[in-house]
Amino acid sequence: MRSHDVRRLRDRALDRRLDIDGYVVVRVADDDTIARALDVYHRFDSGIDDGYYASIHSTNRRYKEDVDQELRQIVWPPCDQILHDHECLVAAMMVKPPTGSTVVPVHQDWNTIDESRGAGLTCWMPLTPITRTEGLMRVLPGSHHYLQGLRGSPGFPNPYQDIAERIDAELMIDVEVQVGEVMIMDGRVLHTTGPNESGRTRVAAYMNSIPRGAQPLHFYRREDGGVEGYRVDRAFFTSFNIGERPTGELFLELDRYERPTITMPDLLRMHRATRRPFARRPDRQLLAPDRLSSTTAT
Numbered sequence: 294m295r296s297h298d299v300r301r302l303r304d305r306a307l308d309r310r311l312d313i314d315g316y317v318v319v320r321v322a323d324d325d326t327i328a329r330a331l332d333v334y335h336r337f338d339s340g341i342d343d344g345y346y347a348s349i350h351s352t353n354r355r356y357k358e359d360v361d362q363e364l365r366q367i368v369w370p371p372c373d374q375i376l377h378d379h380e381c382l383v384a385a386m387m388v389k390p391p392t393g394s395t396v397v398p399v400h401q402d403w404n405t406i407d408e409s410r411g412a413g414l415t416c417w418m419p420l421t422p423i424t425r426t427e428g429l430m431r432v433l434p435g436s437h438h439y440l441q442g443l444r445g446s447p448g449f450p451n452p453y454q455d456i457a458e459r460i461d462a463e464l465m466i467d468v469e470v471q472v473g474e475v476m477i478m479d480g481r482v483l484h485t486t487g488p489n490e491s492g493r494t495r496v497a498a499y500m501n502s503i504p505r506g507a508q509p510l511h512f513y514r515r516e517d518g519g520v521e522g523y524r525v526d527r528a529f530f531t532s533f534n535i536g537e538r539p540t541g542e543l544f545l546e547l548d549r550y551e552r553p554t555i556t557m558p559d560l561l562r563m564h565r566a567t568r569r570p571f572a573r574r575p576d577r578q579l580l581a582p583d584r585l586s587s588t589t590a591t
């Protein structure tokens with residue numbers, strides 16, 4: 294059983310690898326492309342000089358839009374050569390200055406589409422070297438097959454919260470991505486990056502891509518624990534500020550949304566089951582909710 298039923302990469306062997314592991318690393322960009330992307334980073338000032346940030350997390354709409362528009366023109370075409378029938382939903386800079394808090398904790402990316410046929414893809418492209426000193430990308434291969442559920446802003450229940458450190462120490466692996474390469478990752482794959490201890494600013498380009506023509510979605514969790522699902526437009530991710538109620542067409546409302554806590558033995562069982570050769574992988578689910586206690590859906 295595949296974790297998606299759309300082909301995502303042009304190369305079939307690579308597509309199969311993406312399905313099994315949840316990520317692939319491919320060389321896509323030459324020096325000129327990297328230099329032009331870095332120039333975008335230097336031309337638009339985030340106003341932030343301390344701690345990890347993604348440009349889409351800024352509250353300065355103009356800055357988010359400028360970075361998105363200019364960056365995607367440079368870094369999307371080489372990724373488009375690799376991806377099969379996808380479009381770029383948003384492009385952003387992911388920056389780790391040399392100071393402040395720069396660990397990106399173990400997490401999964403937001404749902405950006407209905408995941409019943411597969412998740413959106415994160416394309417992550419280092420623009421400056423990322424070695425152990427700058428904080429390597431680390432992933433739990435195959436976790437997209439069993440860690441399914443709603444993810445969005447400002448914060449969602451995280452079933453692996455209590456065991457995140459153990460998962461990182463015992464199961465996650467380093468993924469070395471060189472400048473000129475892109476890591477293409479299923480948004481459900483558990484991942485983290487380490488602290489930047491290089492004394493220099495570390496810059497990566499990020500794109501979220503979705504099957505061409507797919508309806509972009511965003512899930513929002515209210516303070517009372519209820520969850521709202523919105524159909525959003527393609528400008529949403531550069532206009533929205535985290536913490537605000539999204540604008541868009543409300544299509545799902547849940548009074549309560551929970552993801553049952555996963556213990557380490559549970560996780561090990563799921564991990565081993567999906568890593569066996571010829572493993573039968575869990576069936577996909579519509580919107581992949583683990584537990585929906587009350588639903589108003591259209």
Ligand SMILES: O=C(O)CCC(=O)C(=O)O
Nearest residue numbers: 387397402415417486497
């Ligand atoms: O840029 C980083 O260090 C983190 C990247 C990440 O977590 C993501 O692209 O989702």
